[in-house]
Amino acid sequence: MQVIEDEVIGELRYLTVKFDQAEIIADGGVISQGAAQRYFAKERPDLKIKKCGSFKLNPQERTVTMRVGVVDKPLLTLTGADGSKIEGEKLENCGCGERKNQAVTVTVSDEVSKVKFLNPGYDEIQAKCVTFQREYDAIVILYDKLETRYSKLIEKYDALVTAVSKDAQKFSDLLVENERLNKYIEHCGGPDEDSADLADAKEVIESADSVPLSEVEGDDTTTK
Numbered sequence: 133m134q135v136i137e138d139e140v141i142g143e144l145r146y147l148t149v150k151f152d153q154a155e156i157i158a159d160g161g162v163i164s165q166g167a168a169q170r171y172f173a174k175e176r177p178d179l180k181i182k183k184c185g186s187f188k189l190n191p192q193e194r195t196v197t198m199r200v201g202v203v204d205k206p207l208l209t210l211t212g213a214d215g216s217k218i219e220g221e222k223l224e225n226c227g228c229g230e231r232k233n234q235a236v237t238v239t240v241s242d243e244v245s246k247v248k249f250l251n252p253g254y255d256e257i258q259a260k261c262v263t264f265q266r267e268y269d270a271i272v273i274l275y276d277k278l279e280t281r282y283s284k285l286i287e288k289y290d291a292l293v294t295a296v297s298k299d300a301q302k303f304s305d306l307l308v309e310n311e312r313l314n315k316y317i318e319h320c321g322g323p324d325e326d327s328a329d330l331a332d333a334k335e336v337i338e339s340a341d342s343v344p345l346s347e348v349e350g351d352d353t354t355t356k
Contacts, residue, residue: 133175136197144182144201153194163187163196172200 133155137148153163155171165184172181183201190197 137199144203146199146201147179148197148199150195150197153189153196163189168198168200 133149133151135147135149137146139146151171155175168184168187169181172179179200180203181200182203185199185201188197189195
C-alpha cells in the first residue's frame with residue numbers, strides 16, 4: 133500500500149492510498165469497501181477507519197486508488213528519563229510508545245493545580261501551573277471589580293436619564309403654560325390696548341379735577 137496524499141480536515145485525517153488489487157481481493161474475492169476495511173483491519177490495525185470513499189481502478193496497472201478517513205492521532209515527542217527522545221500517540225492517562233515507563237505520564241484533572249508529572253521536570257511545570265493559577269485568580273478578581281464598577285456606572289446613567297426626562301417634562305409643561313398665557317392675552321386685547329384704556333381713564337379723571345366747584349354749583353342753581 134502506498135499513501136499518495138495525507139491531510140487533516142477537522143477531526144479526521146484523510147489518506148489517499150493506492151495498492152494492488154490482489155491485496156484487496158485476497159480475502160474478500162471482490163473489490164469492495166468491506167474488503168478494503170478488512171484489509172486495513174488486518175494489515176494496518178493502527179489506522180482506525182471512519183470513512184471509505186469510492187474506488188478508482190486502473191486495469192493496466194491493476195491498482196486501486198481510494199480515499200479513506202481515519203482518526204487523527206497527533207504524535208507527541210518527549211524526553212525520557214535517560215535523556216532520549218520518545219515519540220508516541222498523544223493520549224490521556226498513558227505514556228507514549230513502547231517505552232511508556234520513560235515517558236511523561238499525565239494525570240488529567242479539571243483543576244490545573246492537580247496536574248501531576250511523574251518524571252524529572254515536575255517541579256518546574258508545577259511552579260508554572262501555580263503561577264498560571266494565580267494569574268487566573270487575579271484576572272477573575274479584576275473582572276469582578278470591573279463588573280461592579282460597570283454596574284454602578286449603569287445605575288448613574290439610568291439616574292441621569294431619569295432626571296433629564298423629568299426636566300424635559302417640566303420644560304414641556306412650561307411651554308404649554310406659556311402658550312396658554314399668550315392666547316389669554318390675545319383674547320383680552322393685548323397689553324397695548326390695556327395701556328391705552330388706562331391712559332384714557334387717567335385723562336378723564338384729570339379733566340374732571342380741573343373744573344371749578346363754583347361753576348358746578350351755579351349750574352345747579354340756574355337749573356332750579
